[in-house]
Amino acid sequence: MGLPSINIIFKTKAQNVIKRGERGIVALILKDTLSSENPLSITSVSEIPSSLTLENRNQIELALRGGVKSPRKVIAYVVPNDATSYDSALNYLETTKFDYLVIPEIAEAEVTTISSWIKDCRDKKDIKVKAVLPHADNADSEGVINFATDDIKVKDKVYTAAQYCSRIAGILAGTPLNMSATYQVLPEVEDVSHLTKAEFDKAIDSGKLVLMNDGEKVKIARAVNSLVTTTQEKGEDFKKTLIVDKCDMWHDDVKRTVADYYLGKYVNNYDSKIILITAIQAYNDQLVLEGLLDGSSIDYNRVFIDLDVQKQYLKEIGEDVDSMNEQQLKEANTKDKVFLGSNLKWNDAMEDFSINVSI
Structure with a gap:
């Protein structure tokens, strides 16, 4: 039977944004001499243990630097210098809240392994975490x-x-979700490889996050992830780190609220479902007031019983759904299952401009 499931599926009929209620968390897996305290939870440079190597201290400092804001904290999980896998760290992180994973000493052959772990967490375990990896x-x-x-x-x-x-992970984790990390300046960087516009366009279109020197400063060319192949469920919007962060935050907020206040605490009838729908709707409505969700149409940002999925489930358990009208389908007994949907439409950040000038 397994654990109770709270499965929130995002459809790409909408765009995505939600203001981060708290700054993000960066998880680092470091190779070093194990200390008595592992993992380390670090919120400021002054908390970095002097027992770590200079390079590892530098990595934590890089993450804490952030962008618009600093990350909420850095979780540093230390594995032995001679460790041949990161399994112990990954097993721990699977049950820990974080947003972006980084492994500074990752070998080229391990990039695929960590990519697969992230995909498995997101797609099979409903754990919405991300990783910043080199040349993935x-x-x-x-x-x-x-x-x-x-x-x-x-x-x-x-x-x-x-x-x-x-x-990079620190910048992404420290960027409020009403902003994009695109063109975020890295003031400490003096120079990077210079690419032509065509080369930048090609890199970005192939799912690469790259830095650019605009002649005065070095900045993120465009805050994209590695998604290249789009589907009906994951469209073009999902290529943006901003959009995915917003999706993940909405998902985690709703999932956590349902688990804490609703799962196992209400009888599963129509009235209880309406109570839950009303609660999530109030959450969406507040996001509209904050200018995060697009409130230009009443057709968007609604929360409702997902009739298509509920009808399919009722059919599978032997109910005569063909004889039911819409309201009867909504009120039907779905045992311990709850099928809800929401059609979110988010306000995006300004990134592409077209300015016509007449003289």
Whole structure:
């Protein structure tokens, strides 16, 4: 029978945005000498243990730097220097709240393994986490950010993509969800490889997050993830880190509320379903008031009983659905199952401009 399921499926009839109620969390898996405290929960540079190597301390500092804001915290899970897998860290993180995973010392062969773990968490375990990975060209997932800029010059040091993933994760985790990380400036970076517009367009279209030097400063060219192959369920919107962050936050908020206040606490009848629908609708309505959801039409952002799915379930358990009208289908006994839907339409951030000038 397994655990009770709260399955929230997003359809791509809408765009997505939600203001982050709290700053995001970056999880780092570091190779170092194990300490008595593992994992480490760090909210400021002053809390970084001096027992860690200089490189690992630097990685935590990079993540904490953030962008518009700093991440809420960094979770640093330390594995032994001679560890041959990250299984212990991944098993821990599967049951821990975080937003972006980074493994600074990840080997090229391990990128695919971690990409698969992220996909498995998102698609099979309903755990909406993401990872920033270097040169994850084959990931093709909204949960994997394929960071593809090497030769990042910062003072007297040159970073590889792998070494700077922590910085990118910190920026994404610290970006409020009413903003985009596109064109986010990295003031400490002096230079990166210079690409032509055609080369930038090709990189972005192939799902790469890259840095650009605009002649004055270095910034994120466009905040995209590695998703390239779109489907009916995951359209073009899902290529943006902003959009996916918003989807994940909405998902987690609703899932957590249902688990804490509704699961097992109400009889499963029509009246109880209406109570839950009303609660989620109030949440959506507040997002409209904040300007996060698009309130231009009453046809969007509604919460309702998903009649198509509920009808299919009733048919599977032997109910004569053909003899029921719409209201009877809504009120039918669905045992311990609850089938709801919502058609969200989010306000996006401004990224593409067309300005005509007449003289």
